[in-house]
Each structure stands twice: as C-alpha cells, then as structure tokens.
Amino acid sequence: MSGSLCFDDRFLIDQEVLGKGAFATVVKGLDLKNQQHIACKIVSKQKLKENPTLDNLFAQEIQLQRKLQSPYIIQIYKVYSVDNFYMLMMEYCEGGDLEKYLQKNGSIPEQKAIGFLMQILAGLREIHSHSIIHRDLKPQNIFIKGNQLKIGDFGCARTAFIDSLNTGKTTVGSSYFKAPEIIEGLEYGFEVDIFSLGVLLYKMLFNSYPFEGQSVQEIYKKMQSSIDFKKNGVVISNQMIDFLSRLLKFDRNDRITWLQVYKHPIISKNLKNDNILAENIFAPQFIDIQIYQDPKFLNRSFSSIKVQSNVLTSGLAEENKQKSNIYQQDEGKKRMQAEQKEAKEKEIQYAVKQYLIKRNTYAQLWELAKSFNKFQIPQIDSKIPSFFVLKKMKSLSSQLQNELNQRINIFNLKFFNDFLDSEIYENLQKCINEDFCELDKLFNTTQQEAIESIQKLNINNQDLIQEIKTLQPCQEFKKLYIESLVAYANGLNQILQKIKDPIQQSGFFYQIILVYDACSIDKKIIDNIEYDFEKHKLEIFNTDPEKFQSIIEQRQTEALN
Incomplete structure (x- = not known):
C-alpha cells in the first residue's frame, strides 16, 4: 500500500511507521473529526490465512476489544477491510509502550x-x-x-x-x-x-x-x-x-x-x-x-x-492431569455446560451479524440520501429521487424494526429466547429504533420538497404523485423508484461527459455509481450479501476514467432489466 488513504472522510492514514510485527504494521494517522492522531494497525489477510491460529486470535482481538470501554484500555474506533489488508483505527499513544x-x-x-x-x-x-x-x-x-x-x-x-x-x-x-x-x-x-x-x-x-x-x-x-x-x-x-x-x-x-x-x-x-x-x-x-x-x-x-x-x-x-473419577465426572458436566454456552454465544454472534448485514444494506441508501445535497445542480431534480431513496430506506428500516420489536425468529435460531434475553438484543433493538426515528424526521421534509418539485416541473403522472404523497410504498413503487434514480443518473452522466477536471469527473462518477447501487439494493437483500462498502468506495475512486462510460452503461442496463 502506498500514499495516503482517507476513510469515511474522517481517518487520514499516512506512511509513518510506528511499529512492525510478524503479520501487522502500525502506522500513524489523523482523525479529521477532532484533529487527534490515531494509530492504524494494518494486518495482512494473506498471513492470517497462512496461520489459522493467528486468524482466530485476530478475530477474537477485535471482538473482545470492542467490548471494553475504559480510559486505561486502548480504544478501537473502526475496522476496515481493504484489498489484502484489514485496517484497525485505534487510539494513538505518543509515549510508545x-x-x-x-x-x-x-x-x-x-x-x-x-x-x-x-x-x-x-x-x-x-x-x-x-x-x-x-x-x-x-x-x-x-x-x-x-x-x-x-x-x-x-x-x-x-x-x-x-x-x-x-x-x-x-x-x-x-x-x-x-x-x-x-x-x-x-x-x-x-x-x-x-x-x-x-x-x-x-x-x-x-x-x-x-x-x-x-x-x-x-x-x-x-x-x-x-x-x-x-x-x-x-x-x-x-x-x-x-x-x-x-x-x-x-x-x-x-x-x-x-x-x-x-x-x-x-x-x-x-x-x-x-x-x-x-x-x-x-x-x-x-x-x-x-x-x-x-x-x-x-x-x-x-x-x-x-x-x-x-x-x-x-x-x-x-x-x-491425574484426577479422581468424581472429579472427571464433574469436569465432564462442566464441559457440556461450557459447550452449550459456547454454542449459544456463537449463534448469538451469527444472529447479530445477520441483522447488521440487513442494517448495513439500507445504510448504503443513507450514504446516497446525504449525498444528494452535495449535487445541487439546477438542471437536474434531486428532490424526487431523494424522496424515493428515503422511502425505500424507511420501508426496509421499518421491516427490520418490526421483526425486532415483535421478536420474530427470522433466522430460525435454536437459542432464540437466550438471544432475546441478551443485552446485545436490547442494544440492537435500540439502534434500529433510533435509525427509524432519525429517518422519520428527514422523511417529512424530503416529502414536502418532492411535492414542490412535482408542482414546479408540472408533472401529471398520477402514479408518481400518489407515491410521493403516501407514506407506504404503493403498487408502482419499484418501477417509479428505478425510473427516478436512472433519470437522475442520466442527468449527471450528461454533465460528466462535458467535464474536463479529473477531480470533478471522479466526484460525478462516484455519485452515479451510488445511484445504480441503490437500484440493485433488493438483490442484495434477497441474496443476504455481506457488503464491504468501504472497499467498494475505494474501488470506485480508483476506477480508470477511460472506463467510466462503459461501466455506467453496464450499470444502467442492469438497473432497467
């Protein structure tokens, strides 16, 4: 890896090495949000694969450290998967060890x-x-x-x-x-x-x-x-x-x-x-x-x-290890209890992972919804597609919220009651409920803006008008959702083809691909795909400009079929 990398417009990573180990390198970085230095631990996926023990220990390290919140413990902020590396954004200690x-x-x-x-x-x-x-x-x-x-x-x-x-x-x-x-x-x-x-x-x-x-x-x-x-x-x-x-x-x-x-x-x-x-x-x-x-x-x-x-x-x-028969029987019972408890913990971890895949899927729409404000182009209406994205996101969030609140065993968990009684379930439920509340606030404003756009553009499509004025998706929602996003992407692409500045070109291309990603969101949900969005963003930014148009044409065809 070379040069500086930026993640989520927050973590800027440079090449200054703080330490080096057998399968990881620690470099210095900056948290742009609070202008504080961070340490970025870069771990080779290949070296982890070569040593299953290290692979298990690494996964365990992340899982355990995320639980711990104390001023006397190194904090881990976020973990990214980038190409052949895992990148852990961690608290920086200028005094070394x-x-x-x-x-x-x-x-x-x-x-x-x-x-x-x-x-x-x-x-x-x-x-x-x-x-x-x-x-x-x-x-x-x-x-x-x-x-x-x-x-x-x-x-x-x-x-x-x-x-x-x-x-x-x-x-x-x-x-x-x-x-x-x-x-x-x-x-x-x-x-x-x-x-x-x-x-x-x-x-x-x-x-x-x-x-x-x-x-x-x-x-x-x-x-x-x-x-x-x-x-x-x-x-x-x-x-x-x-x-x-x-x-x-x-x-x-x-x-x-x-x-x-x-x-x-x-x-x-x-x-x-x-x-x-x-x-x-x-x-x-x-x-x-x-x-x-x-x-x-x-x-x-x-x-x-x-x-x-x-x-x-x-x-x-x-x-x-010479023990009495009584001790062996006692230990055998304990082991069975431990194995059952471990099985419960693994199943709970699996459930959390599946719920987070669902949440992360609609969270990609949130990235697009926020980006509409960055592309306020007079000749292209962004209010209607923005409304459709939020309506889609609200529908997905509402479904997940209902499944959690009504305690529906959607993943057929054997230890579902243990999962319901866990603190993890409460935190997950709280997180999804907060998502829905935040969406609800933005939805009303965006809905009013979309209605104003309908009037301003003199649109007479009754299906479209009804869809914008209702809270729940109607019969034609999917068709109108795709059409509005493709129309928005086409408008951006027309401008992209006239732009000469490479940075602006990359910005428009990134926005267009986000739009087409939203068009295929249903497929990801059906396939239950665990999506590495950060890696995908980097791939978009690193796309050869000469391939922009061929990729856009391909994504448009996929969206309309």
Missing part, C-alpha cells in the same frame, strides 16, 4: 511503579468485568499516553465461561510472563493474570525479569527457586517484597487472589495517596472490586496435582 520507556529510563522508583500499577489494575478490572482473561500482560502491551497507561493487544485474551468452565488450556503469551499452570498445560482461570502482573511489576522495579533462561524449560525451573529482590542494586520496601512474593507464587493455591490484591497494604494504603495521583486514577472506581468476590476469581484448587521439577519433558501435561 512501557518496554521502550524502561529501555530509555531504566528502573522505575517504587512509588511511581505503584502509580503505574494502579492504572494497570483499573484497566484489568474493566477486562475482568467482562469475564475476559488477558493472558499476555507484559511491558510491550502497556502503552503510554501523556501520564496515563493503557492496556492493549488482546490477541491472546479469551472469554471465560461464567458459572460453568472458567478456565483455559491454551499455551499463550510471552514465556517470561506465563504462569506455571499455562506452561504445564493445566486448566487455569483468572489467577494467570495475577502471576503475569507480578512479573510486570518486578520488571518495572528492577528493569529485569524475576525468572530468566534461554528456554521455556529453564524459565519454568527458575520459577520454583527463590526470587532475587536486590537485583541491579535496586532497593524496595519489605511490603513490596511481600506483595511481589505473593503475586509470584509458583503454586497458585498459595498465590494471592484478586480480592487479596486490593487488601494488601501496597494497594490499600495508596488508594488515596496524592503523591501518585491515585485518587484521580483509582478511588472513583473503588467499588468495582466487588466483582472479585465472585467465586470464579478464586485461584483454582488442584490439591491432588503435585507438579515436579522435571515435568517439562515429554508428556508434561498428561502427568499433571
């Missing part, structure tokens, strides 16, 4: 490290409140904006199943920050983020890792030995030593729990310490720690499992 900060500044003094820790905890509370385990807490995933820290990179995060199986098994994350139970291949829960938090805090204080080695095996063995709390000549308080020791316990049964984290003096005594601005950072959300009273935040107990120092040879996971 915590790893670069440590490389530049060295060890962080204890009191300042506690201030940083408070902010990280605030971000984790938001993550955990959605039953998400981050699983990859490390300096490279903590970003700095002004004096504020923000957690990012949710590629390794996962949703835990509440009240059923709140554990994972997958080995993910950086080796230095992995909890022992992840390395062992055991089932785990939210306690793995406690261990990673301990390594992260140690790294901030000593600018080094508590457990080092050339391989995962070496690091794992070091985890079972004593921790050096005087590394690099750094001196920390006895309370901090105690706090770190409890965060970094090898046996999770001995490890501090999330509720105990907040009761430890290192945290509790600093909740209102003005020296680290903790009152601004932390106190207003203090009540949120009630979430950690939920049993799912207790460290999982596996008293029958004794981890040996040599378990990282072949067969590590199997040697550490």
Whole structure:
C-alpha cells in the first residue's frame, strides 16, 4: 500500500511507521473529526490465512476489544477491510509502550511503579468485568499516553465461561510472563493474570525479569527457586517484597487472589495517596472490586496435582492431569455446560451479524440520501429521487424494526429466547429504533420538497404523485423508484461527459455509481450479501476514467432489466 488513504472522510492514514510485527504494521494517522492522531494497525489477510491460529486470535482481538470501554484500555474506533489488508483505527499513544520507556529510563522508583500499577489494575478490572482473561500482560502491551497507561493487544485474551468452565488450556503469551499452570498445560482461570502482573511489576522495579533462561524449560525451573529482590542494586520496601512474593507464587493455591490484591497494604494504603495521583486514577472506581468476590476469581484448587521439577519433558501435561473419577465426572458436566454456552454465544454472534448485514444494506441508501445535497445542480431534480431513496430506506428500516420489536425468529435460531434475553438484543433493538426515528424526521421534509418539485416541473403522472404523497410504498413503487434514480443518473452522466477536471469527473462518477447501487439494493437483500462498502468506495475512486462510460452503461442496463 502506498500514499495516503482517507476513510469515511474522517481517518487520514499516512506512511509513518510506528511499529512492525510478524503479520501487522502500525502506522500513524489523523482523525479529521477532532484533529487527534490515531494509530492504524494494518494486518495482512494473506498471513492470517497462512496461520489459522493467528486468524482466530485476530478475530477474537477485535471482538473482545470492542467490548471494553475504559480510559486505561486502548480504544478501537473502526475496522476496515481493504484489498489484502484489514485496517484497525485505534487510539494513538505518543509515549510508545512501557518496554521502550524502561529501555530509555531504566528502573522505575517504587512509588511511581505503584502509580503505574494502579492504572494497570483499573484497566484489568474493566477486562475482568467482562469475564475476559488477558493472558499476555507484559511491558510491550502497556502503552503510554501523556501520564496515563493503557492496556492493549488482546490477541491472546479469551472469554471465560461464567458459572460453568472458567478456565483455559491454551499455551499463550510471552514465556517470561506465563504462569506455571499455562506452561504445564493445566486448566487455569483468572489467577494467570495475577502471576503475569507480578512479573510486570518486578520488571518495572528492577528493569529485569524475576525468572530468566534461554528456554521455556529453564524459565519454568527458575520459577520454583527463590526470587532475587536486590537485583541491579535496586532497593524496595519489605511490603513490596511481600506483595511481589505473593503475586509470584509458583503454586497458585498459595498465590494471592484478586480480592487479596486490593487488601494488601501496597494497594490499600495508596488508594488515596496524592503523591501518585491515585485518587484521580483509582478511588472513583473503588467499588468495582466487588466483582472479585465472585467465586470464579478464586485461584483454582488442584490439591491432588503435585507438579515436579522435571515435568517439562515429554508428556508434561498428561502427568499433571491425574484426577479422581468424581472429579472427571464433574469436569465432564462442566464441559457440556461450557459447550452449550459456547454454542449459544456463537449463534448469538451469527444472529447479530445477520441483522447488521440487513442494517448495513439500507445504510448504503443513507450514504446516497446525504449525498444528494452535495449535487445541487439546477438542471437536474434531486428532490424526487431523494424522496424515493428515503422511502425505500424507511420501508426496509421499518421491516427490520418490526421483526425486532415483535421478536420474530427470522433466522430460525435454536437459542432464540437466550438471544432475546441478551443485552446485545436490547442494544440492537435500540439502534434500529433510533435509525427509524432519525429517518422519520428527514422523511417529512424530503416529502414536502418532492411535492414542490412535482408542482414546479408540472408533472401529471398520477402514479408518481400518489407515491410521493403516501407514506407506504404503493403498487408502482419499484418501477417509479428505478425510473427516478436512472433519470437522475442520466442527468449527471450528461454533465460528466462535458467535464474536463479529473477531480470533478471522479466526484460525478462516484455519485452515479451510488445511484445504480441503490437500484440493485433488493438483490442484495434477497441474496443476504455481506457488503464491504468501504472497499467498494475505494474501488470506485480508483476506477480508470477511460472506463467510466462503459461501466455506467453496464450499470444502467442492469438497473432497467
């Protein structure tokens, strides 16, 4: 990809590279709406296809991060699909990540490290409140904006199943920050983020890792030995030593729990310490720690499992999974519950996707409706086609609104009642209802303007007059809808053929194609096509001007047949 790109007339992306990874590049951009810099993460679709695991993690990253709304978490604004890339418009942090900060500044003094820790905890509370385990807490995933820290990179995060199986098994994350139970291949829960938090805090204080080695095996063995709390000549308080020791316990049964984290003096005594601005950072959300009273935040107990120092040879996971028959039966039941819950979640996601395809289809008409005002050409009437577009859009929106409000199972969902009871359904219903209200306001004005155009142009077509004066589509609506749009497009094309300026040519061509897209909207609805409108817009803008007329003629033929 080269040059600058603009999306939705809002996000302007340039070529200044902020970072580069194995399958993604992050470049700088600008949000034209508020004149704030953004970060654009460009992800190669081809590289994702080559690695199914990365593909799944990427999809999961977007899904999870969109749920999270906190000043201590990197915000994702929008995702575009362009040619061979996905482009994620995200919050920009001019201070880079915590790893670069440590490389530049060295060890962080204890009191300042506690201030940083408070902010990280605030971000984790938001993550955990959605039953998400981050699983990859490390300096490279903590970003700095002004004096504020923000957690990012949710590629390794996962949703835990509440009240059923709140554990994972997958080995993910950086080796230095992995909890022992992840390395062992055991089932785990939210306690793995406690261990990673301990390594992260140690790294901030000593600018080094508590457990080092050339391989995962070496690091794992070091985890079972004593921790050096005087590394690099750094001196920390006895309370901090105690706090770190409890965060970094090898046996999770001995490890501090999330509720105990907040009761430890290192945290509790600093909740209102003005020296680290903790009152601004932390106190207003203090009540949120009630979430950690939920049993799912207790460290999982596996008293029958004794981890040996040599378990990282072949067969590590199997040697550490000896359970009693009762435990196996219990886990089997939990797994069935978890699978059923996962099936429900997948079906709900499918339903939301299908509803959004419907909504995005008529939202394309909204783009056209707004554009009519940009093409106020005296010799071409835009009021009548504008009215027809809004009437079509209102009809589609009304149908979707009724299906949602009347709770009609249009996609034959097995878990439809669960979908109806979900917050997602309420939000979707609210969104569609708001669409309809906004349309209703504009419809009346546009209808009056269309009536005035009928009178001004001395039109005597009674079917057309009746269609404009009624709220619901009449028998001849489809025919008149197409005719009005094609007539408008023909008028624009006559002017296009006389224009010499390339920029004006592109503008007129874009408008004409939008009109013909509206002519084929019914086919997209019937075929239930998932339409990548942003990619389509770019293709229109990049069309060779020599092909304008042949494309327009083809689209006109399709519209009239």
